[in-house]
Amino acid sequence: MELFVGKILPYITVALLLGGITWRIWRWMIGRIVHNITLSPFPSSWGAAVAWILWQIVSFWNIFKFDKPLWVGAWTMHVALASIFGGHVLGIATLGNQFHLLLPWIVTEAQSEAASNALGTTFGLIFLVALLYLLYRRFAVEKVRVISAPSDYLHLLLLILIVGVGDYMRVFHAVAVEYEAARDFMLGLILFHPGPMPVIHETGLINWYFFVHFLAVQIMLIIFPFSKLMHPFGILWNRWIYNRPYPEPPMGLPGVKLKL
Amino acid sequence: MPKKIVKGQELSQPARASARVLKRLYVREIPDEEKPAEALKWLDYYRKDRRSLVMAMESCVKCGVCANECHAYLGTKDPNNIPAGRADLMRKVYKRYFTVQGRLFGNLVGAEDITMDTLEKWFSYYYQCTECRRCGHVCPFGIDTCEVTMAGREILWGIGMIPDLQGAASAAVYERGNQGNMTKQALIETHDFLSDEIEEERGFRMEFPVDKPNSDILYVPSSADYLLNPETLKGACQFFEYVGANWTISSHMTEAGNFGLLTEQHSVQRELVERLWRTVAELGIKKIVFGECGHGWRAWKMYTPTLTDYAIAGSGYDYHNRVPIVHIHDEVAAYVKMGKLKLNPRDNRLAPVGKSITLHDPCNYCRACNLIQNLRVNLYASVPEVREMTPNGEKNFCCGGGSAVLYDDPEMYELRGKFSLKKVEQIKATGADILCAPCSICKAQFYGVLKEYHHLDIPIQGLIDFVGAALVFKGHRQI
Ligand code: SF4
Ligand code: SF4
Numbered sequence: 253m254e255l256f257v258g259k260i261l262p263y264i265t266v267a268l269l270l271g272g273i274t275w276r277i278w279r280w281m282i283g284r285i286v287h288n289i290t291l292s293p294f295p296s297s298w299g300a301a302v303a304w305i306l307w308q309i310v311s312f313w314n315i316f317k318f319d320k321p322l323w324v325g326a327w328t329m330h331v332a333l334a335s336i337f338g339g340h341v342l343g344i345a346t347l348g349n350q351f352h353l354l355l356p357w358i359v360t361e362a363q364s365e366a367a368s369n370a371l372g373t374t375f376g377l378i379f380l381v382a383l384l385y386l387l388y389r390r391f392a393v394e395k396v397r398v399i400s401a402p403s404d405y406l407h408l409l410l411l412i413l414i415v416g417v418g419d420y421m422r423v424f425h426a427v428a429v430e431y432e433a434a435r436d437f438m439l440g441l442i443l444f445h446p447g448p449m450p451v452i453h454e455t456g457l458i459n460w461y462f463f464v465h466f467l468a469v470q471i472m473l474i475i476f477p478f479s480k481l482m483h484p485f486g487i488l489w490n491r492w493i494y495n496r497p498y499p500e501p502p503m504g505l506p507g508v509k510l511k512l
Numbered sequence: 513m514p515k516k517i518v519k520g521q522e523l524s525q526p527a528r529a530s531a532r533v534l535k536r537l538y539v540r541e542i543p544d545e546e547k548p549a550e551a552l553k554w555l556d557y558y559r560k561d562r563r564s565l566v567m568a569m570e571s572c573v574k575c576g577v578c579a580n581e582c583h584a585y586l587g588t589k590d591p592n593n594i595p596a597g598r599a600d601l602m603r604k605v606y607k608r609y610f611t612v613q614g615r616l617f618g619n620l621v622g623a624e625d626i627t628m629d630t631l632e633k634w635f636s637y638y639y640q641c642t643e644c645r646r647c648g649h650v651c652p653f654g655i656d657t658c659e660v661t662m663a664g665r666e667i668l669w670g671i672g673m674i675p676d677l678q679g680a681a682s683a684a685v686y687e688r689g690n691q692g693n694m695t696k697q698a699l700i701e702t703h704d705f706l707s708d709e710i711e712e713e714r715g716f717r718m719e720f721p722v723d724k725p726n727s728d729i730l731y732v733p734s735s736a737d738y739l740l741n742p743e744t745l746k747g748a749c750q751f752f753e754y755v756g757a758n759w760t761i762s763s764h765m766t767e768a769g770n771f772g773l774l775t776e777q778h779s780v781q782r783e784l785v786e787r788l789w790r791t792v793a794e795l796g797i798k799k800i801v802f803g804e805c806g807h808g809w810r811a812w813k814m815y816t817p818t819l820t821d822y823a824i825a826g827s828g829y830d831y832h833n834r835v836p837i838v839h840i841h842d843e844v845a846a847y848v849k850m851g852k853l854k855l856n857p858r859d860n861r862l863a864p865v866g867k868s869i870t871l872h873d874p875c876n877y878c879r880a881c882n883l884i885q886n887l888r889v890n891l892y893a894s895v896p897e898v899r900e901m902t903p904n905g906e907k908n909f910c911c912g913g914g915s916a917v918l919y920d921d922p923e924m925y926e927l928r929g930k931f932s933l934k935k936v937e938q939i940k941a942t943g944a945d946i947l948c949a950p951c952s953i954c955k956a957q958f959y960g961v962l963k964e965y966h967h968l969d970i971p972i973q974g975l976i977d978f979v980g981a982a983l984v985f986k987g988h989r990q991i
């Protein structure tokens with residue numbers, strides 16, 4: 253079990269994730285953008301169109317404008333997700349030293365690790381609360397409930413499982429995974445020399461919390477390309493169709509007596 | 513049309529086109545037992561052809577933002593009228609046959625087999641969408657459910673499920689080049705009558721040229737104007753005469769509306785595009801000016817360039833730049849902005865001083881054609897007082913009749929009333945005395961439901977009507 257989840261599955265996961273994303277996007281690109289069906293007011297140039305798309309992505313502008321209660325949950329959730337994703341990569345790679353490396357003359361190593369821990373825990377908890385709020389909303393708000401399929405709930409539950417276990421490991425130090433242990437394990441995978449999974453210090457036995465966390469993340473990454481989780485790519489490909497400039501024909505009627 | 517019952521749920525549907533109408537459309541109705549399989553083939557075709565459809569099928573996260581922004585859902589509270597719910601009627605089938613998750617997990621991810629019931633639902637709900645694009649405007653991903661509706665209607669067309677209204681209008685387009693089935697004789701008679709009216713009002717006569725060779729400008733009115741909106745025709749005529757244009761109306765192509773966009777883009781819309789370019793070549797036209805019609809203008813402005821993938825005598829390659837297609841309100845606004853038209857808003861036969869006018873923004877003008885500002889330039893210059901609706905511009909709500917869901921069957925008429933609830937609320941809130949609706953479908957919807965269904969008695973006018981009436985002529989012409 254540990255062998256499969258810790259040493260074999262990760263390679264399958266990455267292959268399915270990258271292959272799946274490529275395949276799905278290839279499928280999208282089969283169809284043509286037959287007509288210019290941009291939404292007006294038209295962006296004045298390609299630059300303006302791209303700026304508008306990026307603005308939509310970072311601010312969730314349409315959700316903010318048309319559904320504020322959702323914006324509170326969705327935007328917060330995604331910001332927490334982005335921070336935690338960044339934190340995992342940087343924190344594990346630099347052993348919590350990321351802020352020291354960024355601003356060596358201001359932040360000491362110890363301060364950096366403390367900040368990394370504090371931020372990780374804070375965003376982890378915000379993430380969990382936001383997810384629970386979104387789950388509640390899906391049940392409680394009628395207009396959303398009636399368009400939801402079972403999978404819409406399952407996606408949220410899977411994320412809640414991942415974040416819940418992650419937060420548990422953060423909050424209860426006895427089951428925490430140290431940066432070194434996590435780095436060694438990930439480095440082993442990256443260098444194709446997979447090592448053992450992190451253990452619990454006191455007992456020396458495998459850390460089952462980590463096991464569940466790691467497995468659930470892999471399940472999520474495997475279904476990512478084949479489900480609605482692909483939406484960060486979807487927004488780019490979709491808005492590319494609807495937010496584009498349109499060259500207007502010149503005004504002025506030919507052959508009239510009253511010229512423009 | 514009697515109500516269809518599908519799984520205990522009542523479906524409202526428009527009356528279907530008869531076998532005779534289908535024949536005029538060159539469409540063969542497929543027997544019921546073969547319909548699902550055939551529809552699936554069409555769906556497979558469209559998903560490979562149109563990226564907008566694939567993206568709509570594959571990018572929705574069911575966030576629900578679109579729900580309270582669709583007038584159809586606001587009016588009926590029917591979950592299938594939530595844009596995401598409407599798209600789901602097709603998405604369930606799409607998932608089941610064309611996605612990995614749907615094939616593996618079926619119901620769990622909301623996938624469903626295609627059956628005759630599915631198609632009956634499509635026929636009901638894809639004709640309850642007014643293709644107003646408000647959902648596309650509000651969706652965080654920009655998913656435009658209008659594209660799903662269009663594909664749904666085209667698939668239904670392919671298997672012979674066509675509403676009588678759309679079918680008959682499209683057949684008339686094939687036969688006469690306008691939806692109203694008007695002959696050249698009828699056009700000329702109406703023109704004579706309108707010329708008389710102008711003579712009475714102005715003291716001098718203006719003519720409406722028909723099929724005049726070597727004209728510079730082709731004016732394409734909406735055929736509905738001949739039956740319902742005479743002031744719109746008069747307004748356009750007065751503008752062209754004022755600037756001294758060498759213009760004409762064509763009896764071969766008298767339709768600014770476009771039922772092709774609303775039903776079948778391959779055949780009906782193509783027929784209209786071909787008729788337009790043949791007219792252009794025949795009469796030596798240098799610029800085409802379109803009259804008031806929301807969806808129609810979207811079809812002509814945004815689709816004609818890409819639908820003209822063949823050679824045209826007299827225009828040829830780069831045709832739409834050599835013979836530009838423009839909207840009358842864009843042209844008028846250019847003149848108004850340059851101060852070239854003498855307009856007196858305080859002497860307007862249609863909008864007397866003391867009356868206030870509110871503008872209904874036709875959805876397709878403002879969410880598909882960039883006309884928001886220019887409509888206002890023209891309106892503010894021509895009438896004494898304007899009261900804006902909220903929200904307006906690109907955030908406006910549809911009139912409830914868009915894409916010609918102007919059915920008179922009792923259940924569908926009831927729905928038209930419900931679809932316009934939001935609009936009526938907006939109109940009432942302005943307290944205006946006159947409603948300006950510069951789109952012939954909007955006008956038809958308002959004539960049909962405001963008084964009878966909502967007991968709101970308010971005069972309805974197009975926008976060029978006001979411009980025409982506010983023009984100050986010096987003698988016969990300005991120059
Ligand atoms: S707003 Fe867009 S993503 Fe959200 S449910 Fe509607 S169509 Fe789907
Ligand atoms: S196009 Fe308009 S009517 Fe149709 S689903 Fe979207 S908002 Fe509703």
Ligand code: SF4
Nearest residue numbers: 806874875914953954
């Ligand atoms: S009929 Fe007019 S308001 Fe209604 S959808 Fe069409 S353009 Fe919009």
